[in-house]
Amino acid sequence: MKRWFEHGKWPKWMVRLHYYTIVSFVLLLLTGVALYLPAVHAALITSLPVIYYVHIALGLVFGATLLIPLAARLPAGKLIRRLDWLFPLVFGTVIVITGIFIWQVTWFPTTWRSLAFRWHGWMSYALLAWLLVHAAYKAIGYRPASDGLNARVDPTRRMFLQWLGAGILGAVVLTVIDPVGWLTRSFTSKNDDESTGGRATGFAAYYTVTDGYPSADLSTYRLTVDGLVNHPTTLTWSDLMGLEPYTEEADFHCVTGWSVPNVRWKGVHLSSLVSRVKPLPQVGSVHFYSFDGAYTESLSLSQALDPTVLLAYELNGQLLGRQQGFPLRLVVPKMYGYKSIKWVNRIEFSDKPLVGYWEARGYDDDAYLGTRL
Structure with a gap:
């Protein structure tokens, strides 16, 4: 087999x-931050679809590059540092x-995905820290000892398989078994503040399309229901509380990747409003408006009347916290969270969809669920 290098040099490839x-x-890392971090996410809304697909493509190729040494013969006599390969392979896997x-x-249960999201971020931070340390060592000309964990070795295919196996086992343990539950609990949402009463909800982030989270006073809150209906109406908070309550327990999935299992919602089903306002026969869409002045959403009438929607x-x-959509929000469990518009104060029945x-x-x-952006 042809040697990989000549005169002590690695091949260019x-x-x-x-x-x-x-x-x-x-x-x-950069695309991941853009997809997840609320402030950056909101600033790059128009570019997010492209960023998402770039992130996926980079991840797939990054994974493939980690496996290349398994299919190739390493250069005899060319010694490299153990940690140079061990950390990237294990953490990268x-x-x-x-x-x-x-x-x-x-493909996977929501509880697994919820844990995977947390460890995905933390392992990325860990690998970044290693790369920074590695770069600093290179910059100052650090030379490791002749023995120990960072000693120079001539890695074999078996060693790479062992390191890859450690990465796979680590991913499964951290995601599925989670032996250190206290770490999982410590990674619950840090975005809960006084607006949620200090409650940990498990939501990884709260997004807003305006500068800050709008607030409402229940004594003055009004829900307007109008459009192509026989009886337009405006409901007070007391009116809403007088409608038949409806509960739904479902997993919540954000299009940015994180999920929350078994969220318990309570509210009213849209059928209660339909029976009150009596939409005209040509109605095919239901539009939802937020009192933040910017956020809008639309469902077909059949989607809005799905038994799980409330x-x-x-x-x-x-009660919902301010960041969670207080006092009223739409919940569409079968769809990604961006359809679940928050701070709803108007519902309009229409014969055409709203963008x-x-x-x-x-x-x-x-x-x-299953479609993206």
Whole structure:
């Protein structure tokens, strides 16, 4: 077999592969931040569909590059540092596998995906920290000891398989078994503030399309129901509380990747409003408006009347927090969370669909789980 290098030098394709792996990981971090971090996410709304697909493509190729050494013969006599390969392979494998858990929303249980999302982020931070340390060592000309964990070794295919196995096992343990439950609890949403009464809801982030979260006073809150109906009406909070309550327990999925299992909602079903306002025969769509002045959403009439859809005012047994859509929000469990418009104060029955806020900026009208952006 032809030797990989001559005169003590690595082949050019191996050097390029090494640099690509580093650059692709940095790009993965940047695109991941854009998809997840609320402030950045909101600023880049129009570019999010492209960023999402770039992130997935980078992740798939990054995963493939981690496996290349398994299919190739390493250069005899060319010694490399153990940690140079061990950390990227183990941490990178965890990142790729948990990323697959997050990406394929219909393949895995929500409890797995919820844990995978947390560990996906934390392992990315860990690998970034290692790369920074590694770069600093390179910059100052650090040379490891002749023995120990970071000693120079001539890695074999068996060693790479062992390291890959450690990464796979780590991903499965952290995602499915979660032996350190206290870590899982500590990674619950840090976005809960006084607006949620200090309650941990499990939601990884709260998004708003305006500068801040709008507030409402129940004594003055009004829900207007109008459009192509026989009896337009305006309901007070007391009127809403007088309608038959409806409960639904379902998993909540955000299009950015995180999920919350078994969320308990309480509110009213849209059929209660339909029976009151009596839509005209030509009605085919239902539009929802937020009192933040910007957020809009639309469902077909059949989608809106799905048995699982409701206008919620309680989350897990307590009134919604301001960030969660207080006092009233739409909940569409079979679709990604961007369809579940918050701070609802008007519902309009129409004969044509409305292009919602997120859809106008590139999100898919078909928001059923399994589709993306």
